Amino acid sequence: MVRKVKIVFDEMNVQESVTYILATEFGLKPNVLKAEIKGDGSGIMILIIEGDQAKADAGIARLEELGFVVKELERHILRDKERCFSCGACISQCPTRSFAFDPVTWEVHLDIDTCIACGSCIDSCSVKALKLNI
Numbered sequence: 001m002v003r004k005v006k007i008v009f010d011e012m013n014v015q016e017s018v019t020y021i022l023a024t025e026f027g028l029k030p031n032v033l034k035a036e037i038k039g040d041g042s043g044i045m046i047l048i049i050e051g052d053q054a055k056a057d058a059g060i061a062r063l064e065e066l067g068f069v070v071k072e073l074e075r076h077i078l079r080d081k082e083r084c085f086s087c088g089a090c091i092s093q094c095p096t097r098s099f100a101f102d103p104v105t106w107e108v109h110l111d112i113d114t115c116i117a118c119g120s121c122i123d124s125c126s127v128k129a130l131k132l133n134i
């Protein structure tokens with residue numbers, strides 16, 4: 001199964017490697033979608049974690065023990081396929097590249113697994129086909 005989490009860290013625990021811990025200690029497949037680190041060493045990371053649910057729970061608990069603040073991200077974007085005419089305007093607005101043209105049909109596809117619900121794409125849609133699922 002796939003989990004999407006936001007991890008907040010400070011200068012005390014930034015040295016710990018989140019992806020290393022999840023992969024080596026718990027056999028999970030973490031994928032960093034986005035990371036922002038401030039000058040003081042604190043920051044946030046958006047991760048997709050693939051693997052067994054119990055192991056993911058254990059891995060997240062381990063990160064919290066180490067001082068990371070972990071929040072599950074369940075929000076994502078919804079697209080009204082009746083309104084969408086695959087203009088592609090939303091593609092360049094998405095920091096996680098969740099929209100993409102199908103090279104065969106030239107329809108725009110949306111991968112909600114990688115969406116971090118930032119909302120950046122919403123205003124780019126002239127027919128208001130996009131809204132956040134909160």
Ligand code: SF4
Pocket residue numbers: 076077093094095096097098099114115116117118119120121122
């Ligand atoms: S809300 Fe839109 S722009 Fe933001 S990650 Fe999701 S699909 Fe991409």
Ligand code: SF4
Pocket residue numbers: 079083084085086087088089090091108124125126127128129130
């Ligand atoms: S901007 Fe709107 S109409 Fe254009 S591809 Fe994206 S969702 Fe579809």
